[in-house]
Each structure stands twice: as structure tokens, then as C-alpha cells.
Amino acid sequence: MDVFSRYAPFIQDYIYEQGWQTLRPIQVAAAEEIFKTDHNVLLSASTAAGKTEAAFFPILTELTEHPVDSIGCLYIAPLKALINDQYRRLTDLCEDQDFPIWRWHGDVSQSQKRRMLKNPRGVLQITPESLESFMINKHMDIPRLFHGLRFIVIDELHSFLRSDRGGQTFCLIERLSKLAGIDPRRIGLSATIGNTEAASQFLGAGSSHQTVTPKVKNTRQIWRLSMEHFYKMGPQAAKNQEENNQLIGSKTDKAPELADPGIGYIFEHTRGKKCLVFTNSREECEAVCQMLREYCAYRHEPDRFLIHHGNLSPALRQTAEDAMKDEDAYMTTCATATLELGIDVGKLESAFQIDAPFTVSGFLQRMGRTGRRGNPLEMHFVMREEHPESRAMLPDLIPWPLLQGIALVQLYLEERWGEPPAPNRLPYSLLYHQTMSTLASSGEMTPAELASRVLPLTYFHNVSQADYKVLLRHLIKTNQIQQTENGGLIVGLAGERVVNNFKFYAVFQENVEYSVHAGSEELGTIVKPPPVGDKIAIAGRVWVVEDVDRKRHQVYCHEVKGRIPAYFGDVPGDIQPKILQRMRQVLNESTMYPYLMNNAQARLTQARDTCNIAGIPQQQLINLGGKMWCLLPWTGSYAFLALERLLRIKCAKRLNLRGFNSSRPYFMEFAMDASADEFFQIIREEAAKDFTPMDLVYPKEVPVFDKYDEYLPDELVRKEFAESVLDIAEMKKCVAQMCAEHEKIKN
Structure with missing residues (x-):
């Protein structure tokens, strides 16, 4: 099939204007499926492989050749910023055509929305939350608006695979299809699908169309990857301090007093470049941005740092996005997952990641922000930790984020592994x-x-x-x-x-938020506003609270100098069992990975030596002295949670367990009146007994876990937690493996 000649003339013209010499493999494969079959299609290819064009070139061709008098394509994306970005790209593509592209989310004007409702045609771009609002508030209009809908494109599909938000999205697709009397094809897009078979099943669930994943050979990618470790204060792990200072940057020793060398490293290595600095929480994002701006002030350099996260106002987020797209602006943006997904932020030179993300897909998405315009992908991990106290227990001496970062990278390099869809049990x-x-x-x-x-x-x-x-x-x-x-x-x-x-x-958990205002400018939102006169951190700066309007949920403030921690609510992290198992392997092998820098190599060697002396990772139950013990299960967050409960509910009396403390999902510490042999015998016996998941819920416990659990009867909350959160099958597998390994070591 000559794909190029099959495209509509305006798309051919666009390809000529862009100066493309050939079509990408994913674009050819997608066109074959979309033009020749009625299949649902999962397009899984590396970042910047041209997936958006692969989907929309044939879809727009079909819809212009065979027009419908309703919305012809519904595009669902997880972020408003991603919709805004794709809106610009599709609008440019259809500029000379009578083919409208519409956006529908909270930041879109009512006049635009009214125009779409009056003349529904073309492509509608929407978030799951706005689609939910549509289903409730525009219910009677659904048949008129969507009776000719032929395609539903779900962008960044991987972000929907492991949450109720994904369940909500596909419930809405089914409800809309039934109401409008249609059977649209589904096109899923993602750069970070590990198990394409499981993701295909998820994409096609409830659809009458067969779902296929075209196999294409990804173009060879070059990675520039490094991982460095820093203690926040004091001497670093690398013995050769002079060489280490060269790595950090010659000016780091002139940073402010008590400067964090990890932040100094980022400060020096982003100068004169366009970069992203990713953090795992909004609090850390604010703190890092504040410190980097302090460095600028201390050195009398212009402020070159921006900030982008979900609690900032749309205006401040847009400012950061526009600055990143400016080819001549060498700015660095501190960000959370809001810039992780496929927003085009121009020609980025490198991405920095503070500590390890929770998922392989998160690592790949963040690194994938770079490598556009023919450049290599470039990611630099910066692992930071406090120096352990002299009395610290053994598990506190292990650099968990460093091990986690190595495990994420190795799992993808060795197996091309990524997180599978979450098993759907009782939502x-x-x-x-x-x-x-x-x-x-x-x-x-x-x-x-x-x-x-x-x-x-x-x-x-x-x-x-x-x-x-x-x-x-x-x-x-x-x-x-x-x-x-x-x-x-x-x-x-x-x-x-x-x-x-x-x-x-929205089905995701939210905090009660207060909008923050400085004069006429809206800065964003915070939770738990402090009393008047206290300081808050937002937008990478510090502000003094002038007034708190608790009725209207508004905070008024003015800017001051200084640095304080921010608070936006808790950040959950669900880590898969395979990641913990690979972390264990990192400790157990002698490999020195080529991307580790000086400090990181020294810190890993130190951790391996410390663990080797203690018998870790071969032994998973370590005596800390007297009756104090540490258990390292090397399993995922929810299996770890189930194991905690097995120990505390089923084994506590037999072991006389007390002083229980855990750092999920890495280790548990406790005192007990039992030997290692007795411990493993008892947990093997208890795990093998015939018990139900409900037996691992405390008698009067109602473990509210999801957003709407508070409106459910207690019995269903307990049942959902027991059967949908606690991973009992994986926990039993973990217990069996631990007991078998203990026997092997003993004999």
C-alpha cells in the first residue's frame, strides 16, 4: 500500500512543507490498519516516533473523504496541557480545511464551547473529567453530537492502565456509545507499554472490534544516561574528593552556606541549556525551585528557573510551557508529572530526575521529553540522602532511591519491561x-x-x-x-x-484546596493554609499570608525572600514486585553499571559491602541485636501491605511480635520472641492456611482508600480493600520464596 498517496491532499501538502523524506514505520503500519480494517489499534512506539501523526493522518483523511454531521473523532487525554498542545498541532495541520478542531476543558471559553455545540463536526479533544461533565450536563445532546462518531483516540494510554481514572474513561466510552447508538473504533497511543497484549485487552474491553498492535521495529535510540549520588551535607561517598568536585562543577564550592551539593550539581549542569528537572512531589518541586533561584541570586545571575505542577494557576503553567518552546530561551523548568506526558516542550537538551520515580514508564516518559529534533535522549538522575546517623539501624544504611533508579533502568534495558495494567477486581x-x-x-x-x-x-x-x-x-x-x-x-x-x-x-483523590492570590495575580492552590502572618511556598517563591477567606477558600499574600517547605497533600507510590526484586539483584551482583558516576559508584560499593557483611540480600530476616529483627521481603507495595497484616493479625501472638515499624515497601522492623527458624516456620504455616482476604482486615477497620469510599457501606469498603488492594496471591508467593531460601541457606 502506498500510504503517502492514500493520505488526503492537504496532509500530503503538510508532509512536503515539513520537509519529511520518508514516513516513519509506525505511520505506515497505522495507516494499513486504519484504512484497510475496522480494528481497534494500539500504537506503541518509542517517544518522538510520530504516533500522533500515525493516528491522525489516516483518521483525518477518512473523515474528510467521508464527512459526518456530528463529531467524527473524540480525542481523550489525561492532561489539559497535552490537549492544548495537540490542539495547536492539529489546528496547524487543518489550517486551510473546513474541518474544525475543538477543545473542551475547564480553561476553554464558553463562547468556543457554544460554537461546538451549535455545529458539532471534526475532532473534539477532552479530558475524562470533562467528558464526565458532558455526560451529566449535556446528556440530551449526546445522540445529536456523536451519532456519527467513528474514532476514539486515547492518548498516553499507559497512564490509564493502573487506576480508577482509566476505569472511568472506558465506562464513559461505553455509556456514550450506547446512548448515541454507535460503535466507534478505539486508537490507543503510548510510548511506554510493557505488555502490549494486556494493554490491547484493556483498550478493547467492551468493544465489538478486534484490537491489534502493529509490530514495528523501533529505530535505534542513543541514550545519554547518568546517575549521581550526593549526601545533602558533609563529605561525599567518592574517596577522591578533588575528582568529585570536578564532577559537581567548579563553582559549587561558592554556593550559599550549607548548600546542597546535589542541587549545586543541577545548577551548574543546566547553565546555558534548556532542561527539565523532575521531582516526585509538588513539595519537592517547590523546594528545589526555591534553592535554584537562591543560587541565581547568590551568584548575581539572572533567574533562569521556571516551575510547573498541577497546583499552579493555568497562567503560570502556560508561561513555563511557552518559555520552554522558545528556541532562544535557555530556561530550566522544575516539574512534576504534569510535564511527563507528550507535551511538546521544544528542543530540550536534557532532563534531570531527583531520586527515582516509582515506575519504569515514568522514567521512560520523563527521559522521552528529550531526544526531539534528532538529538539523543538524555537523562541525569540525582540521588540525594542525608548522612545516616551514627546510631542508624542497618536498613537505614541502604540507599533505597539509588537501588530503585538502577532497577528501573536495568529492567527496561534487559527486558523492555514496563508495568502491566492493574488487575481489575472490585472497583x-x-x-x-x-x-x-x-x-x-x-x-x-x-x-x-x-x-x-x-x-x-x-x-x-x-x-x-x-x-x-x-x-x-x-x-x-x-x-x-x-x-x-x-x-x-x-x-x-x-x-x-x-x-x-x-x-x-474526577475519580482521583483531591485535597480541599485554597486559591492563592498576590494582588491581581492568581498563583495556584495550596491545602491547609497557615495563619495570617505565616509564610507559604508556591510558584517557586515564598509569600507572607495577609488574609485567609475560609468561606471562599482563598488566600491573599505578598512575596518575601527566604525558603520554606511547601505542602500540597500526600503523594502515593505503588511500586511493582518486579522492581523490588531487581533492586535485590542490584545488591547481589558485582556489576558496575556504565551510567553510574563517581559518587554513585562509591555509594553502591559501600552499600554492597555493608549488606554483604550482614548477609543481605541472601538472607531476608536480619537480626539487628537482641530481639530486634529486620525483614526485607523484596516485593511490591500491596503484597508488602498484605504481608504486614499476615504478621500482625495471624502471626503476632505466636511470635510475640511488638514494636512493629515498616518503611513500605522496603523493610519491616520489629521485636519478637522467636528465632529465624521459628519465624519462617510460623509464617509458612499461617500463609498456607485456608483464610479469606477479609481475615486480613482488622475487626472494626474501615480502610477508606479511594475517593468515594466514604459513601459506601462499611462491608463493601472492607471487601474492596481486602480483595482489590491487598495483593494476597503475590504475598503468598513471597512467603513461599522466603521460606524456601531460608531452608536453602540453613542446609
């Missing part, structure tokens, strides 16, 4: 949400009719009718739902307070 929180959304959009319906709308959604295939009855009875009892005289169900008074709040559209 009761989302079940509540979609039940209320369906009632709010459709109005009164009988219990049977409501169940027939919600339970057949593919994401709820494990939910029984009995459980749904329990949920509905509870919602009626708590006035979330009201039963009418006719026996029908409508949203109740308590339910209206939930549904009528704009935050209802």
Missing part, C-alpha cells in the same frame, strides 16, 4: 460514582433499569448483583439516592451535594 468506589453519574444524567429510573445501565459496563464485570443491591440500599438509607412514590430512584438531597460539585467529575 466499588467507581461503581458509586458511575451510579450517581447515570442517575444525575438520566433522571428517575427503576432499580432494575439502573442496574441494567451500570452493571453491564465491562469494568464492573466482577461486581455481583447481590453487592449492587447492598450498595443501592445503603445509598437510599443515607439519602444519596431517594426512592419516589412510584418506586423509582433519583439523586437524593445528600447525593446532590456530592454530584453538583464540580469535583465530582
Whole structure:
């Protein structure tokens, strides 16, 4: 098939204008599938491989050759910034065509939205939350707006594979399709899919179309990768301090007093370049930006640092995005995951990552921000830790972020491994949400009719009718739902307070946020505002609070000099078992990985020596002295959580367990009246017993885990936690492996 000649003339013209000599392999493969079949298509290829064009060149060709009098393509993306970026790209592509590209999210003007509603054609770009709002507030318009919908493009599919947000997205796709009487094809895009077979099943769930993943040979990529380690104060791990100073940068010793050498390293290595500095939390993002700006002030250099995270105002985020796209501006932006996904931030020279992200896909996405315009991918890890105290216990002497960073890199280099979709068990929180959304959009319906709308959604295939009855009875009892005289169900008074709040559209957990204002400028949002006169950190600067309006959730402030920690809410991290197992292997092997810099090599050697003396990682139960012990299970977050509960609920009495303390998912410390042999015998016996997941939930515990758990009956919250959060199968596998290895060492 001559793909180029099959494209619409305006797309051919665009390709000529861009000066492309050939089409990328993924573009040819996608065109073959989209033009010749009716399949759903998963396009998985490396960053900057041309996936967006691969999907949209044939889709736009089809829609211009065979126009429909409704929205023809729905594009769903996880971030507004990504939608804005793709909107510009598609608008440029369709500039001379009578083919509209629409955006729909909270920052889009009402006038634009009204124009789309009046004349629905072309491509509509939307977030899952805005689509939820659409389903509730524009319910009657759905058939008119989407009756000719032929394609749904889900960008950054990997970001939807392991959360209720992904479940919500696919529930909405099924609901919209049924309401509009359509059967659109699904096109998934991602650069970081590990298991394409599992991701294909996820993409096609509930669709009548077969789902395929075209196999293409990725072009060979060159990586410039380094990983360096720094103690925040005091001597570094590398013995040759003079050589180490050269690595840090000749001017680092002139940094402010008590300067953090890891931040000094970033400061020196971003000068005269365009870079991103990734952190794992908004608090750390603010702290790092503050320190880097302090360095500028101390050196009397112009401020060259920007900041970008989800709590900043749209104006400040847009300022950072625009500056990054400016080819002549050598700025560095401190960011969280908001700049991790496929937003085009121009010709970046390198990315820095402070500590290790939680996932292989996160590492690849962040490194993938670089390497555009034909340059190599470039990522520099900066691992920072405090010097261990002299009385620190053994597990505190292990550099966990360094091991985690090495494990993420090695898993991809050795196996091309990435996180699989999360197993879908009992998503009761989302079940509540979609039940209320369906009632709010459709109005009164009988219990049977409501169940027939919600339970057949593919994401709820494990939910029984009995459980749904329990949920509905509870919602009626708590006035979330009201039963009418006719026996029908409508949203109740308590339910209206939930549904009528704009935050209802999202299924991810949110904090109560206060908008922060300095004069006429909105800076962003914070949680837990301090008293008047205290300081807050936001937008990479420090401010004094002048007034707090708790009714309107607003904070007024003015800028001052200084540095303080920021607080935006907790940051969860779910780490897969395979990552912990590879971390164990890092300690166990003698390999010195080529990307490790001086300090990192020295710190890894030090950690290996320390662990070797203690018998780690071969032994997983280590005596810390007397009756104090440390267990290193080397398993994932949720299997670790299940093992904690097995020990505390099933084994505590037999072991006389006490003083239990854990650093999830790395190690547990406790005192016990048992030997290592007795410990492994007891946990083997208890893990082998016939018990249900509910046995690992404390008698009066109601472990609220997801956003809408508070509206569920206690029995369903407990059941969801036991069967959907605790990874008991992986925990039992872990126990069996630990016991077998203990026997092997003993014999």
C-alpha cells in the first residue's frame, strides 16, 4: 500500500512543507490498519516516533473523504496541557480545511464551547473529567453530537492502565456509545507499554472490534544516561574528593552556606541549556525551585528557573510551557508529572530526575521529553540522602532511591519491561460514582433499569448483583439516592451535594484546596493554609499570608525572600514486585553499571559491602541485636501491605511480635520472641492456611482508600480493600520464596 498517496491532499501538502523524506514505520503500519480494517489499534512506539501523526493522518483523511454531521473523532487525554498542545498541532495541520478542531476543558471559553455545540463536526479533544461533565450536563445532546462518531483516540494510554481514572474513561466510552447508538473504533497511543497484549485487552474491553498492535521495529535510540549520588551535607561517598568536585562543577564550592551539593550539581549542569528537572512531589518541586533561584541570586545571575505542577494557576503553567518552546530561551523548568506526558516542550537538551520515580514508564516518559529534533535522549538522575546517623539501624544504611533508579533502568534495558495494567477486581468506589453519574444524567429510573445501565459496563464485570443491591440500599438509607412514590430512584438531597460539585467529575483523590492570590495575580492552590502572618511556598517563591477567606477558600499574600517547605497533600507510590526484586539483584551482583558516576559508584560499593557483611540480600530476616529483627521481603507495595497484616493479625501472638515499624515497601522492623527458624516456620504455616482476604482486615477497620469510599457501606469498603488492594496471591508467593531460601541457606 502506498500510504503517502492514500493520505488526503492537504496532509500530503503538510508532509512536503515539513520537509519529511520518508514516513516513519509506525505511520505506515497505522495507516494499513486504519484504512484497510475496522480494528481497534494500539500504537506503541518509542517517544518522538510520530504516533500522533500515525493516528491522525489516516483518521483525518477518512473523515474528510467521508464527512459526518456530528463529531467524527473524540480525542481523550489525561492532561489539559497535552490537549492544548495537540490542539495547536492539529489546528496547524487543518489550517486551510473546513474541518474544525475543538477543545473542551475547564480553561476553554464558553463562547468556543457554544460554537461546538451549535455545529458539532471534526475532532473534539477532552479530558475524562470533562467528558464526565458532558455526560451529566449535556446528556440530551449526546445522540445529536456523536451519532456519527467513528474514532476514539486515547492518548498516553499507559497512564490509564493502573487506576480508577482509566476505569472511568472506558465506562464513559461505553455509556456514550450506547446512548448515541454507535460503535466507534478505539486508537490507543503510548510510548511506554510493557505488555502490549494486556494493554490491547484493556483498550478493547467492551468493544465489538478486534484490537491489534502493529509490530514495528523501533529505530535505534542513543541514550545519554547518568546517575549521581550526593549526601545533602558533609563529605561525599567518592574517596577522591578533588575528582568529585570536578564532577559537581567548579563553582559549587561558592554556593550559599550549607548548600546542597546535589542541587549545586543541577545548577551548574543546566547553565546555558534548556532542561527539565523532575521531582516526585509538588513539595519537592517547590523546594528545589526555591534553592535554584537562591543560587541565581547568590551568584548575581539572572533567574533562569521556571516551575510547573498541577497546583499552579493555568497562567503560570502556560508561561513555563511557552518559555520552554522558545528556541532562544535557555530556561530550566522544575516539574512534576504534569510535564511527563507528550507535551511538546521544544528542543530540550536534557532532563534531570531527583531520586527515582516509582515506575519504569515514568522514567521512560520523563527521559522521552528529550531526544526531539534528532538529538539523543538524555537523562541525569540525582540521588540525594542525608548522612545516616551514627546510631542508624542497618536498613537505614541502604540507599533505597539509588537501588530503585538502577532497577528501573536495568529492567527496561534487559527486558523492555514496563508495568502491566492493574488487575481489575472490585472497583466499588467507581461503581458509586458511575451510579450517581447515570442517575444525575438520566433522571428517575427503576432499580432494575439502573442496574441494567451500570452493571453491564465491562469494568464492573466482577461486581455481583447481590453487592449492587447492598450498595443501592445503603445509598437510599443515607439519602444519596431517594426512592419516589412510584418506586423509582433519583439523586437524593445528600447525593446532590456530592454530584453538583464540580469535583465530582474526577475519580482521583483531591485535597480541599485554597486559591492563592498576590494582588491581581492568581498563583495556584495550596491545602491547609497557615495563619495570617505565616509564610507559604508556591510558584517557586515564598509569600507572607495577609488574609485567609475560609468561606471562599482563598488566600491573599505578598512575596518575601527566604525558603520554606511547601505542602500540597500526600503523594502515593505503588511500586511493582518486579522492581523490588531487581533492586535485590542490584545488591547481589558485582556489576558496575556504565551510567553510574563517581559518587554513585562509591555509594553502591559501600552499600554492597555493608549488606554483604550482614548477609543481605541472601538472607531476608536480619537480626539487628537482641530481639530486634529486620525483614526485607523484596516485593511490591500491596503484597508488602498484605504481608504486614499476615504478621500482625495471624502471626503476632505466636511470635510475640511488638514494636512493629515498616518503611513500605522496603523493610519491616520489629521485636519478637522467636528465632529465624521459628519465624519462617510460623509464617509458612499461617500463609498456607485456608483464610479469606477479609481475615486480613482488622475487626472494626474501615480502610477508606479511594475517593468515594466514604459513601459506601462499611462491608463493601472492607471487601474492596481486602480483595482489590491487598495483593494476597503475590504475598503468598513471597512467603513461599522466603521460606524456601531460608531452608536453602540453613542446609
